[in-house]
Amino acid sequence: MVSxxxxxSYMSANRVWLGLLCIVVLVGAVGGTLIGIFIGNRxxxxxxxxxxxxxxxxxxxxxxxxxxxxxxxxxxxxxxxFEWLSWEQNIVNGxxxxxxxxAWKGENLSIIAKINDDEYGEQYEPDYxxxxxxxxxxxxLDLNNDGQLVGESALMAYADNYTRGGVxxxxxxxxxxxxxxxxxxxxxCVFEPDxxxxxxxxxxxxxxxxxxxxxxxxxxVCFVDTGGxxxxxxxxxx
Amino acid sequence: MKMIxxxxxxxxxxxxAAISQIPVSQAPTGKAWAVLVNASGNVxxxxxxxxxxVLIDHYNFEDIYYLHLETSFPGVDAKATKANxxxxxxxxxxxxxxxxxxxxxxxxxxxxxxxxxxxxxxGLSKYMLADGRAEVAWDNQGKPAYSDEGxxxxxxxxxxxxxxxxxxxxxxxxLDDWVGVDECIKFxxxxxxxxxxxxxxVAADLSxxxxxxxxxxxxxxxxxxxxxxxxxxxxxxxxxxxxxxxxTPTNETWPSWGAYDENxxxxxxxxxxxxxxxxxxxxxxxxxxxxxxxxxxxxxxEAFDYAWNHDPARTGEVPQSETPWLDxxxxxxxxxxxxxxxxxxxxxxxxxxxxxxxxKSPDINKDGVIDIADVVSVALSFMAxxxxxxxxxxxxxxxxxxxxxxxxxxxxxxxxxxxxxxxH
Numbered sequence: 001m002v003s004x005x006x007x008x009s010y011m012s013a014n015r016v017w018l019g020l021l022c023i024v025v026l027v028g029a030v031g032g033t034l035i036g037i038f039i040g041n042r043x044x045x046x047x048x049x050x051x052x053x054x055x056x057x058x059x060x061x062x063x064x065x066x067x068x069x070x071x072x073x074x075x076x077x078x079x080x081x082f083e084w085l086s087w088e089q090n091i092v093n094g095x096x097x098x099x100x101x102x103a104w105k106g107e108n109l110s111i112i113a114k115i116n117d118d119e120y121g122e123q124y125e126p127d128y129x130x131x132x133x134x135x136x137x138x139x140x141l142d143l144n145n146d147g148q149l150v151g152e153s154a155l156m157a158y159a160d161n162y163t164r165g166g167v168x169x170x171x172x173x174x175x176x177x178x179x180x181x182x183x184x185x186x187x188x189c190v191f192e193p194d195x196x197x198x199x200x201x202x203x204x205x206x207x208x209x210x211x212x213x214x215x216x217x218x219x220x221v222c223f224v225d226t227g228g229x230x231x232x233x234x235x236x237x238x
Numbered sequence: 239m240k241m242i243x244x245x246x247x248x249x250x251x252x253x254x255a256a257i258s259q260i261p262v263s264q265a266p267t268g269k270a271w272a273v274l275v276n277a278s279g280n281v282x283x284x285x286x287x288x289x290x291x292v293l294i295d296h297y298n299f300e301d302i303y304y305l306h307l308e309t310s311f312p313g314v315d316a317k318a319t320k321a322n323x324x325x326x327x328x329x330x331x332x333x334x335x336x337x338x339x340x341x342x343x344x345x346x347x348x349x350x351x352x353x354x355x356x357x358x359x360x361g362l363s364k365y366m367l368a369d370g371r372a373e374v375a376w377d378n379q380g381k382p383a384y385s386d387e388g389x390x391x392x393x394x395x396x397x398x399x400x401x402x403x404x405x406x407x408x409x410x411x412x413l414d415d416w417v418g419v420d421e422c423i424k425f426x427x428x429x430x431x432x433x434x435x436x437x438x439x440v441a442a443d444l445s446x447x448x449x450x451x452x453x454x455x456x457x458x459x460x461x462x463x464x465x466x467x468x469x470x471x472x473x474x475x476x477x478x479x480x481x482x483x484x485x486t487p488t489n490e491t492w493p494s495w496g497a498y499d500e501n502x503x504x505x506x507x508x509x510x511x512x513x514x515x516x517x518x519x520x521x522x523x524x525x526x527x528x529x530x531x532x533x534x535x536x537x538x539x540e541a542f543d544y545a546w547n548h549d550p551a552r553t554g555e556v557p558q559s560e561t562p563w564l565d566x567x568x569x570x571x572x573x574x575x576x577x578x579x580x581x582x583x584x585x586x587x588x589x590x591x592x593x594x595x596x597x598k599s600p601d602i603n604k605d606g607v608i609d610i611a612d613v614v615s616v617a618l619s620f621m622a623x624x625x626x627x628x629x630x631x632x633x634x635x636x637x638x639x640x641x642x643x644x645x646x647x648x649x650x651x652x653x654x655x656x657x658x659x660x661x662h
Contacts, residue, residue, distance in 0.1 A: 123280070125279055125280060126279050126280065126283065126307035126308055126426075127277065127278065127279030127280075127307060127348065127426060127428060128279070128426075128428070129307075129426055129427070138502070150557055151557030151558075153357050153358075153359050154359070155359045156359075163359065163360055164281075164360065165357050165359065165360040165362065165493075166359075166498075167556070167557055167558050168557075169497075169555075169556050169557060170557075171500065172500040173497045173498060173499055173500060173556070174497065174498040174502060175495050175496070175497050175509075175551065175556045175557070175558055176281065176495065176496055176497060176498060176504075177355075177357075177360075177493035177494070177495055177496075177558075178278060178281050178282050178346075178348070178457070178458075178493065178494050178495065178496050178508055179281070179348055179360075179493065180279055180281070180348055180428060182360065182361065185361060186359065207358065208358055210358075222502065224498075224502040228501060229501055229502040
């Protein structure tokens, strides 16, 4: 077989092409790697954005749930019934029953207290020169949300729709400024001998803006009668 | 048993006195007169009764004119009305008291003024004009203006009703004028503005009186149709004068406080008033504690200090505050100026020298029980004389129980009468 020697120029051109090919392959490899890295990073970034969006969606869902709960809470009505047996109180002969209903109605916090005291208590008030109701409902909310009721202002809701200032003390006393009773802006009361007292308390946000920030559901309720008193403290949302 | 022991002690000493030719006691100079007024209703109706009983039991007042809304209460002369109170000052008291006498005026009633206290439940808010009378004291445009109360509050901080809009007192379209607020004592019917006894009127009525020393104590508070207040300290700048002691349980802009007990029954007196009056009640440990200088007597300053230290609404035991005020140097302070309390640490001298009477506690050693130790303490100084010419003669003022200048049988009898009593 006869070998044929290729011309040297041909050999040089091939080397150039081969070199170029290598370069192209090298550049392609490097470029591909870089593009891969870039794409990887991009994907990673997009993934983290997706995660973040998922977190946002999740927190929005939580917020929606919370708002829905709150809305449901605001529109819900919670009723509590407390009873004191005959030897636990001096107000009625049998069992004293207090039914308390809490509800947000629009922008108003409504509290209805039904108490089966069948005797209307009254006494002479010399500064009014009139006979006025002696029985009353004392209501204290945790308006400053500190988890305590001592020091909070009390609504002293008399059965004749009058009120007087009050502050709950640690020893169970109610401190009161030495001022006279006055017509209440927050409650009305109906007495029916067969049923007892129905105190209807409404706190409108417009008159009591403190309620806007009310997060504590701690409440103190006391019913005062000529013969004695009963009281209870509890959480009205839980 | 007590009577037997006391009788033995008295008889022994009477016998001793008979052979000792002891001096005769002399009555103190000057008479004491009191006007008590209670128009507070049930929330404070018992307070003047406590004071009345203390005055009757332990002090030698020439007469007490007592006004109360409950005319069936013991000692009450007439119903507590504005007209009757003014009559008591301008007729009864002015016709009895002389320049050598002591006068006590103690008032428990609703009042009116300017509020810094906030309680929306009862329609009361900070900066509210609460049955007071607002007058422009300084006009920012230079128009003539005057209020005897001085510059107390800017119109922008004077709200018309609970959390209501600011009040343009002189109607000039701006809210930058300074305003003074007159205080008042309210009488029934509470809604009648004509039954408000304004501080200026009280000052004018007191100016016609003769006395050596006058003590005016006002426990005030009010509320009616969403305009309520206590603010008795606001009377000081109007009533202040030489030889006068003005005492209030709270300052010019804050309520004074009473209480429902644990069973939610109204106590019928103010926290402060109970302590202040107890300090004058010889039959209590409060008297012993109030008698800081161990003189056997409690001065107005000592009673004021005792109430300051024991009033739960002052000490913080009750989660509300009140700051009792006292003025006795005639300079009109403490008072409220430009939105702030202006106090006066120089008060107290006249109050320290003024007593409800001359009687001293028979509990000489202040151990809460009247016993033989107290009798012996007095007996050991028997026949001592205050103005004895011999400088070495020992006279102990504390043991002169009736303050007549002689430690004699009368002083021992005072101890014997209370023999075996225990104070609480």
